[in-house]
Amino acid sequence: MGYQLLSEPIRKYVRDKGWGELRKIQAAAIPRIINTDNNYILASRTASGKTEAAFLPILSKVDFNERGVQVLYISPLIALINDQFFRIEDLCRNLEISVTKWHGEAKRSLKKNLLKNPNGVVLITPESIEAMFVNAPYNVSALFGNLKYIVIDEIHSFLGVDRGLQLMSLLSRIQAVNKSKITTIGLSATIGDGNYIEAKRITGDIEHTKVLLDRGKKETEATFKYFKNTSTELPLELLKDLYKETYENKVLIFPNSRGRAEEVAVKLRKISDRVHGHKHYYSHHSSVDKEIRENIEHFAKNNERFNFCISCTSTLELGIDIGTVEKIVQIDSTHSVASLVQRIGRSGRREGEKSIVNLYATDKWSLLQSLACWNLYKSGFLEPITTAKKPFDILLHQLLSIVKQLSGCSRAELIQRIATNITFQTIAATEINDLIDAFLELDYLEDIQRELLLGIEGEYIVNSREFYSVFKTEVNFKVIHSGRKIGDIPLSPQVRVDENILLAAKIWKIKDIDFKSSKIIVIPAKDGKKPTFFGNGGGIDKRIREEMLAILISEGNYAELDEKSQLVIDNMRFDFKGFSIQDCRFDCPIFEKEDHLELYTFTGTRINQSLSFLFELTGVEASLDDRSSVFSLELKRSEIPLLIKNVSKKYNQINDFLKAELEKNESLIGFSKWGSYLPLFYQVEIIKERHFDFDGAMELLNNMNIIEPRL
DNA sequence: GACCTGCTGCGGGCTG
Numbered sequence A: 001m002g003y004q005l006l007s008e009p010i011r012k013y014v015r016d017k018g019w020g021e022l023r024k025i026q027a028a029a030i031p032r033i034i035n036t037d038n039n040y041i042l043a044s045r046t047a048s049g050k051t052e053a054a055f056l057p058i059l060s061k062v063d064f065n066e067r068g069v070q071v072l073y074i075s076p077l078i079a080l081i082n083d084q085f086f087r088i089e090d091l092c093r094n095l096e097i098s099v100t101k102w103h104g105e106a107k108r109s110l111k112k113n114l115l116k117n118p119n120g121v122v123l124i125t126p127e128s129i130e131a132m133f134v135n136a137p138y139n140v141s142a143l144f145g146n147l148k149y150i151v152i153d154e155i156h157s158f159l160g161v162d163r164g165l166q167l168m169s170l171l172s173r174i175q176a177v178n179k180s181k182i183t184t185i186g187l188s189a190t191i192g193d194g195n196y197i198e199a200k201r202i203t204g205d206i207e208h209t210k211v212l213l214d215r216g217k218k219e220t221e222a223t224f225k226y227f228k229n230t231s232t233e234l235p236l237e238l239l240k241d242l243y244k245e246t247y248e249n250k251v252l253i254f255p256n257s258r259g260r261a262e263e264v265a266v267k268l269r270k271i272s273d274r275v276h277g278h279k280h281y282y283s284h285h286s287s288v289d290k291e292i293r294e295n296i297e298h299f300a301k302n303n304e305r306f307n308f309c310i311s312c313t314s315t316l317e318l319g320i321d322i323g324t325v326e327k328i329v330q331i332d333s334t335h336s337v338a339s340l341v342q343r344i345g346r347s348g349r350r351e352g353e354k355s356i357v358n359l360y361a362t363d364k365w366s367l368l369q370s371l372a373c374w375n376l377y378k379s380g381f382l383e384p385i386t387t388a389k390k391p392f393d394i395l396l397h398q399l400l401s402i403v404k405q406l407s408g409c410s411r412a413e414l415i416q417r418i419a420t421n422i423t424f425q426t427i428a429a430t431e432i433n434d435l436i437d438a439f440l441e442l443d444y445l446e447d448i449q450r451e452l453l454l455g456i457e458g459e460y461i462v463n464s465r466e467f468y469s470v471f472k473t474e475v476n477f478k479v480i481h482s483g484r485k486i487g488d489i490p491l492s493p494q495v496r497v498d499e500n501i502l503l504a505a506k507i508w509k510i511k512d513i514d515f516k517s518s519k520i521i522v523i524p525a526k527d528g529k530k531p532t533f534f535g536n537g538g539g540i541d542k543r544i545r546e547e548m549l550a551i552l553i554s555e556g557n558y559a560e561l562d563e564k565s566q567l568v569i570d571n572m573r574f575d576f577k578g579f580s581i582q583d584c585r586f587d588c589p590i591f592e593k594e595d596h597l598e599l600y601t602f603t604g605t606r607i608n609q610s611l612s613f614l615f616e617l618t619g620v621e622a623s624l625d626d627r628s629s630v631f632s633l634e635l636k637r638s639e640i641p642l643l644i645k646n647v648s649k650k651y652n653q654i655n656d657f658l659k660a661e662l663e664k665n666e667s668l669i670g671f672s673k674w675g676s677y678l679p680l681f682y683q684v685e686i687i688k689e690r691h692f693d694f695d696g697a698m699e700l701l702n703n704m705n706i707i708e709p710r711l
Numbered sequence B: 001g002a003c004c005t006g007c008t009g010c011g012g013g014c015t016g
Helices: A008-017 A022-033 A050-061 A080-097 A108-116 A126-135 A137-144 A162-174 A193-203 A236-246 A258-275 A290-302 A337-344 A363-377 A392-407 A411-419 A429-441 A456-462 A542-552 A564-577 A603-615 A639-650 A654-664 A680-690 A695-701
Strands: A039-043 A073-076 A098-104 A121-124 A148-151 A181-189 A209-213 A218-224 A250-254 A280-283 A308-312 A327-331 A355-361 A445-448 A451-454 A479-481 A482-489 A499-505 A506-514 A520-524 A589-594 A597-600 A623-626 A630-633 A705-707
Touching: A008 A050, A008 A280, A008 A564, A022 A209, A039 A050, A039 A193, A050 A080, A050 A148, A050 A280, A050 A654, A073 A080, A080 A098, A080 A121, A098 A108, A108 A137, A121 A126, A126 A137, A126 A162, A137 A162, A148 A162, A162 A193, A162 A280, A162 A392, A181 A193, A193 A589, A209 A542, A209 A623, A218 A363, A218 A639, A236 A250, A236 A258, A236 A327, A236 A705, A258 A280, A258 A308, A258 A499, A258 A705, A280 A290, A290 A308, A290 A456, A327 A337, A337 A355, A337 A363, A355 A363, A363 A542, A363 A564, A392 A411, A392 A429, A392 A451, A392 A456, A392 A680, A411 A429, A429 A520, A445 A456, A445 A639, A479 A623, A482 A499, A542 A564, A603 A623, A603 A630, A603 A639, A603 A654, A603 A695, A639 A654
Parallel strands: A039 A181, A039 A209, A073 A121, A073 A148, A098 A121, A148 A181, A218 A355, A250 A308, A250 A327, A280 A308, A327 A355, A479 A520, A589 A705
Antiparallel strands: A445 A451, A479 A482, A499 A506, A506 A520, A589 A597, A597 A630, A623 A630
C-alpha cells in the first residue's frame, strides 16, 4: 500500500530496480511520511533500506520547483556522504532534482553553482553548517531558508555527545531562518528502548516525533578463549590460534587499540608468510593514511574471491559496510555492550548467514567483563545515554558563533536567541546573563554603544581553523616513505631516529624526524615495536560491573567458553565463594588483608572515580584499580563507618574541593574542548556532570552493604 | 584501560 502513495516517477524507479516488495522499514515509513507532518526516527539494522525509506516518500511529496534547497541530509562522516551521494543521485535522476555534496573535501565549483541557483538536495556535515554560519551567514538563509525536510543519518552517533548538542543548536538556528516548520527524519541503528527519547530530543519536538522500529535480529555464535598475557606483547599461542581461526575466512579483528591493531596485523602476516598463506593482512585505524584505508575498504568491499584479515579499531565499527565479512574477532573485552553489538553486526550480513564472533581474553578480569557484555548483549541491554543538562561549554561555542553570524547584536537579542534555542532550554536566563558578563571581562566579547561584538580573544577563537568542531584532536606527525604518506602518528617517546615502528601493517625504521614540517621519514625494516599512542581511558557502565559480580556468584558452565576460560571463571568464583551476595547493585565484598582492606565496588568507572576523589578528601589512602573495580584502603575494618560518615561531610562542599583541584590541575577539564575557556565556576559544573558521577557515588555509599566472607 | 569524527580563505606554484 506504501507503493501506491509514491509519485509516478518514484514508482517507476522502484519498478526499474526490480524490487519485488518494499522492505519492512520502507513499508512502515512511506505512508506515515507522506500523510503526516510528524518527525520520525527510523531504527533498523544497516543495509535494511533506511535511506530509501526516508527519500522515496520525501521525493514524492516535496515540490522541487520552489526556490531554495528543499532537503538537507546531514551525516557524521564525509565517507558516508560520498557513499550516499551515489544512491541519492540515482533516486533523483529521473526527477531532475540536483544533489550537491557540501563538505570540506567537496569541490568548490559545485558549491558555487549551488549558490547561484539554490535548489534540490544537499548532503552536509555539522561542521560545514557551523562554518557557513560563521563565515557566510547570508548563505545559510539563501540556501536553507525554505527547507522542507532534514534527514539525519546515523543519528545514534550524535546522542549523548557534545557533537550532538552542537548539531541540535545548529538545527535550531536553521529553523529560525525558516518561516514554516521543517520536518526531521532520523536514521538510526537500534539504540535501546530507553534511549529513543534522546533521539527525539535532537529533532527539537519530542511530542511530534515517532519511532519506527524494525527489530531484525540475527543468530550469533560466540566462542571464548583464554591465553594469559605475560608481557606487553600478545602471547604467541594466542596468535597461532588466531591464525588458525582466521586464515580461511574474511575477517575483521578488533584488538581495542591502534598499537595492538598494528601488532596483530604484522604478526599474523609473518605467520602467514612462513606457511605460504594469503597476503591480505591489513591494519585500519585513524593513524593509517586515508588513501591507504580507502584502498583496503575498496578491496574488501568488492572482492568475493580472496580471504582477508583487517585488524582495526572503531573505524570499521560504523559507517561503511563490508558485506562479505564472515567472522569477527574481539581481543579482550569491548568497553561497552553497544560496541559489541555494532561489531557483531559487522559479520554475517548476507541473507541466511549468522554472525560469528571469537572472543579472546589475555587477562582474567577482561574475560569476566567480556562474558558480562555477552550476557547483556543476549538480554538486549544497551547502555543508557545521558545528555548533558547544562552544556555551558557548547553554549560558549554557540554564543560566539551567533555573535559572529549577526556581526554583533544587542544583549537582549543574544539572550533571546539562546533562550529560544532548544539546546539551552535548561540553562537559566540569569546564568546566560552571568556568562555574558564573564565573556566581556575575558575579552571574548566587547560592548560598543550597547552592541555586543566579538572581542580580541573572541575573534582569535572564532577565526581559528579549530573553531568548527567541538571535539579535540591530537597533534600528529606525518609518516613518509619515499614521498608517499603512510599515516599520522603522535610524537611519543618511542619516535626517535633509528627506532623501528609498526604502521599500516608494515615495519619501518625511522631515518629522520623533521620538527619544522612535522614529518617522520621512514624506510622498510625487518622488526619493530607497536607504536605507543596516548589515550585517555573511557568508562565502563555500572550495569556491566554488576553483571560481572552476578557471574561470579552464579554456578554452572557456559557453552560458549572453552575449557581454559571456564577454568579461569571457576577460579575467580572460588575467590568470591565465601560471600553471600543478595543485591549486585549495593553488596560489596571486602577482603581483610594484613595491612589493608580490599573493597570491591563492582560499579561504573565514573562512580569509582568519584569515590576515589571523595576518599582522598578524607585523607584516607585509597588506590583504585578500575579494571577489577577494587579499592585498596589503608584502614582497619572497624574504621569504615567513620570513612563513610566523613565522605558525606566532605560531599557538602564538593564544589569548593573541585575548584581547588582544578586550580592545581587544569587537565581535569581536558575532555571538553571549549570548557577550558569558561570561568572556573562553570568548569566545575561541567566536570561534576560529565567526568564524575557523584549522585551515583553517594547512592552507592548510602546503600552499601559491606559483605564479609563467611568463615 | 580506548577509539572516532571535521575544517575557511587566501596565496603561491604548477598544468592545460
